[in-house]
Amino acid sequence: MPPVTLKDVAQHAGVSHQTVSNVLNGHPHIRPTTKERVLASIAALDYYPNQAAKALREARTTTVCCVFYGHNPEDISDPYRNLVQSAFIAEAQAHGYSITTAFVNDDADLTQLRQRFLQREFGGAVIVGTVLTPSQVHTFQAWEMPVVLFDHALPSTTNVTADYPEGMAALVQHHVLQGRRRLALIIPEQDLGSTSIRRREGFLQTCARAGVEGAVYDGTWSYDAGYRAMQALWAGESRPDAVLGGNDRIGAGALRAAHDLGLRVPEDVSISGFDDFEFAQFTTPSLTTVHIPHGDMARQAVRGLISLIDGTESESRVFPLSLVVRESA
Structure with a gap:
């Protein structure tokens, strides 16, 4: 069966091939209804935009992704997000990897994340999302994407969480x-x-x-x-x-x-x-x-992800917590 092309997607969505290209590149002036139609066609046809897709999928990448699932990207005051994100970056760099960040809040975000993975922008993801369901995690796994769940525990997945x-x-x-x-x-x-x-x-x-x-x-x-x-x-x-x-x-x-x-x-x-x-x-x-040792947990999650990318096993881990008594109680 011949590979799906950008023109196939355009025909399926009833738009021009340039519109499809604009959607894939995140052009800010696409009508929401048009964008939804194009993304639906991409998903229906299982399209990923690269002439050398097979070669790219097999190529090694030294970038990992930190995916915040269900988080508000504008909440920059959240100490939790800032702490774990900085620990992810430091640990990735210590292993010779760079890190990219994504926020997933709807199906359109999920489709774009999949396109980025299939184009080998990153080789796997640490997913920070405490409300992820097993079916949503299976969606990531169906892409054959190495995944480590951070601060969340689900079966059949590598988890890093706390007691x-x-x-x-x-x-x-x-x-x-x-x-x-x-x-x-x-x-x-x-x-x-x-x-x-x-x-x-x-x-x-x-x-x-x-x-x-x-x-x-x-x-x-x-x-x-x-x-x-x-x-x-x-x-x-x-x-x-x-x-x-x-x-x-x-x-x-x-x-x-x-x-x-x-x-x-x-x-x-x-x-x-x-x-x-x-x-x-x-x-x-x-x-x-x-x-809560958020920094240690984040570093463990990155190490586990790199192990999965390298084709070796990675075990889940539950970190112990400790009481800190100060003046208020």
């Missing part, structure tokens, strides 16, 4: 040993990512084992969510004596709300975070939290 239930258990136990009996966790309840689910489960299970009250309050992964949730908690009838942020940004927001409410921390209420981002030691009071 979130044990980390949360250590944090809850710390509050309980201080005499706290009414604990509240602020975390996105609708987030179905494995890291969020495992933090919630670790919190609830440990509270149940300790015989203390444990309640989960919905929010986002932001400072503002922690601030608003803390104010709502203190306006309620049953005030907690310990507030746990699902991450450090939530914890810092709760600290600010406590200050504005005139509360003493930890005398009136203890507050903690989770992640141990750098700013946690500079809040007032400094934030008790759980340290």
